[in-house]
Amino acid sequence: MKQDFFSRTDVRGALVGLAVGLVLALGLPFLPGVGAGLALRTLTVCAIYALAAAGVGVLYGRLGLVSIMQIGLVAVGGWATLRIYHATHLPFEVVMVLAALVTAVVGVLVGLPALRLSGLSLAIVTLMVAGALEVLVTYAGFPNGGNGFLGRVSGGTLAVIMPRPGLGQSDDEFFRYVGVVVVVVLALLRWLLMVRPGRTWAAIRQGEAGAVSLGVNTVAHRLLALAVTSAVTGVAGALLAAGSGILDPASFKAQQSVLLFATVLIGGAFSLLGAVIGGLFFYGMPQLLSTVGLDGNLVFVVLGLGLVQAVTTAQAGIAGQLAELWRRLRPRLWPRPRREVTV
Amino acid sequence: MSRLTLSGITVRYGGVKPLDDVSLAFESGVCGVIGPNGAGKTTTFNVLSGFALPVAGSVDLDGDDLLAVPAHRRARWGLRRSFQQEQVVRTLTARENVLLAAEHSGSPAADADRALDYVRLARPHRLGAELTMFERRLVDIASCVVGTPRLVLLDEPAAGLDPAESERLLGLITRIPEEVGALVLLVDHDMDLVRAACGTVAVLDFGRRIAAGPTLQVLSSPEVRKAYLGIDEEVTT
Numbered sequence A: 001m002k003q004d005f006f007s008r009t010d011v012r013g014a015l016v017g018l019a020v021g022l023v024l025a026l027g028l029p030f031l032p033g034v035g036a037g038l039a040l041r042t043l044t045v046c047a048i049y050a051l052a053a054a055g056v057g058v059l060y061g062r063l064g065l066v067s068i069m070q071i072g073l074v075a076v077g078g079w080a081t082l083r084i085y086h087a088t089h090l091p092f093e094v095v096m097v098l099a100a101l102v103t104a105v106v107g108v109l110v111g112l113p114a115l116r117l118s119g120l121s122l123a124i125v126t127l128m129v130a131g132a133l134e135v136l137v138t139y140a141g142f143p144n145g146g147n148g149f150l151g152r153v154s155g156g157t158l159a160v161i162m163p164r165p166g167l168g169q170s171d172d173e174f175f176r177y178v179g180v181v182v183v184v185v186l187a188l189l190r191w192l193l194m195v196r197p198g199r200t201w202a203a204i205r206q207g208e209a210g211a212v213s214l215g216v217n218t219v220a221h222r223l224l225a226l227a228v229t230s231a232v233t234g235v236a237g238a239l240l241a242a243g244s245g246i247l248d249p250a251s252f253k254a255q256q257s258v259l260l261f262a263t264v265l266i267g268g269a270f271s272l273l274g275a276v277i278g279g280l281f282f283y284g285m286p287q288l289l290s291t292v293g294l295d296g297n298l299v300f301v302v303l304g305l306g307l308v309q310a311v312t313t314a315q316a317g318i319a320g321q322l323a324e325l326w327r328r329l330r331p332r333l334w335p336r337p338r339r340e341v342t343v
Numbered sequence B: 001m002s003r004l005t006l007s008g009i010t011v012r013y014g015g016v017k018p019l020d021d022v023s024l025a026f027e028s029g030v031c032g033v034i035g036p037n038g039a040g041k042t043t044t045f046n047v048l049s050g051f052a053l054p055v056a057g058s059v060d061l062d063g064d065d066l067l068a069v070p071a072h073r074r075a076r077w078g079l080r081r082s083f084q085q086e087q088v089v090r091t092l093t094a095r096e097n098v099l100l101a102a103e104h105s106g107s108p109a110a111d112a113d114r115a116l117d118y119v120r121l122a123r124p125h126r127l128g129a130e131l132t133m134f135e136r137r138l139v140d141i142a143s144c145v146v147g148t149p150r151l152v153l154l155d156e157p158a159a160g161l162d163p164a165e166s167e168r169l170l171g172l173i174t175r176i177p178e179e180v181g182a183l184v185l186l187v188d189h190d191m192d193l194v195r196a197a198c199g200t201v202a203v204l205d206f207g208r209r210i211a212a213g214p215t216l217q218v219l220s221s222p223e224v225r226k227a228y229l230g231i232d233e234e235v236t237t
C-alpha cells in the first residue's frame, strides 16, 4: 500500500521547485545585465518579500485565514534582528533564528484572541495590529547601536550599521546568501505542508466540525500556523536588516500589508510558487514602474486590475495558471506515454 | 462491547428544543436511531460528539462521563463519527484523510492502511476531489474504524448512493461491531437498510423518544407507523 515517496507528484513538484530555486539563487548573478546592479539588488529584496508572501499564502490558502499584518511582522523581525545584534554581536545566522522566534511569539500573541472568533475577526485584528506596528516603529525607530531598550543613538553620535553576514559581503554574494536562505525556508515550509501539520490545516480549512470530530484541536493548529508563518516572515525582516544594516520605518506602512495580501492573491495563495511571484510583484512592480519613468503609486492601479482578474477568473492566481499551462504543454514537449500511477 | 446511556438529555436552540428530556440506552452491535426529518437524530449525534451542549442530562459510556470530555478529545477517547454531508478533505488523498483520523485519535499510521483495507478502497492515493460519492463514503467509514474506536456514529452514511452501493456499505457497517469491537449507532431513512443492519432501534419524533426496542417489533408498532405517516411506504416496503 505504501507508495514510493519520490514517485508522489507533490513530492516531485517540491523537489523540482527546490532544484530550480537553488539554480536561480546561485546562477542569477552570472546573467549579463543582472549581476551587481540595481536589478540584482531589486531581485534580492523581491526574494526576501517572497518569504512574507509565503506567510500570507499559507495562512490564506491552507487555513482560510486572512492576515493583514505581515509587513508589520517583517518590521518586528527586522527590529529584533538589529536589537539582538547590537546587544550581542552574535553571528548573523544565530541572530536571524532568534529574530524569527521573537516574531513567532508576537504573531501568536496577536492571533490568540482573534482565533477563538471568526476568520473575519482575524482580518480586522491583524489590520489594526499592522497600523499599531506602523505607529510603534515610526515612534521608536529601529535600533542603530545606541543604549537602552530602543537602542537608538542620540545627539551627534554616529549610527552603527550591522555588517552583512560573512558569506554575503558583496551584492552578488548577498543575493546568493538570501537566495539560499529563502529556498531553504520555503523548502522547510513545503515539507511541513506535506506532513501532519499540513494535513491538519487542510482538514480545518475544509470544515471545522469535520476536523474536530477527527480529534483536531483547531485552536492549537491555527496557532501553530500563525507561529510558523510569523517565524518565516521574521526571517524576511532579518534578511532586510542584513542587506542595508539599518532599517527605515517608512518601509513598513500598514498599507503595504494590504498590498502584499493583494499580490499573494494575484500570484497564487495555494502554492509557494505563487508566493515567489507575489514577492516579485510586491517589490519588483513599483521598481519597474519607476524605472520606465512612471509613478510608483500606479502599482495600486496595476495590482488592483490584477486582483480583479485573479478573483474573477483565476482563483489559484498566476501560479495556478502556470500549472495549468504546464499540464497542457507537457504531453507535447515530452511525448512519452505517461506511466499510469500504480499503487 | 460498550454500553451507552443518555439520560434526560435536553438541547435548546433559542425557543426550539430539538431534544426534550430524551433517555436512550444502547447495548451492543449496530443500533438504529430513526425518525422523520427534524426529529433530533443529528442533534443526538451532535450531543455525543460535543457540538451541541445539552442544558440538562448526562451521557455515560462504560462508566465514563462523556459530556465532561472536550469535543476534540473525544476521538482519542474512542468516538468516531461521519456526517450527513461527507467531510472528505478534497485537497488530501484518500489515504491522507484516513491517516489524519489515525494521527489525531492517537493511533499508529499502520492503522490507517488497515482501515483502508477494511473498506477495500482502490487506489487510495487519489485526491479526495477525484473520488466518487461512494468512494468518499468508504473513506468516511475507514476514518470511523481507524484505531480502536469504542463508539461509531454514522449519520445517513448511504445518502446519495445507489442500491448496489448501499448494499456494499451495509456489509461494511454490520461487520464493525465484531471486527472492530465498537458499538455503532446508525441514522438512516432507508428502512430496508435499518432492518438489515440494526438489532435494535430507537425512534425519535419532535425531539422526544417515542419507541425503542428490537427493530422488527418497534417498526410494526402503531405509534411508530403513525409518526411515519408521511413516509408510510418506506416503512412497510
Ligand SMILES: Nc1ncnc2c1ncn2[C@@H]1O[C@H](COP(=O)(O)OP(=O)(O)O)[C@@H](O)[C@H]1O
Residues within 6 Å of the ligand: B013, B016, B017, B018, B035, B036, B037, B038, B039, B040, B041, B042, B043, B044
Ligand atoms: N444549530 C441549530 N440551531 C437551531 N436549530 C437547530 C440547530 N440544529 C438543529 N436545529 C433544529 O433542531 C431540530 C432537529 O434537527 P436535527 O437533529 O438535525 O434533525 P434530524 O432528525 O433530521 O437529523 C430541527 O427542527 C432543526 O431545525
Ligand SMILES: [Mg+2]
Residues within 6 Å of the ligand: B041, B042, B043, B084
Ligand atoms: Mg439529520
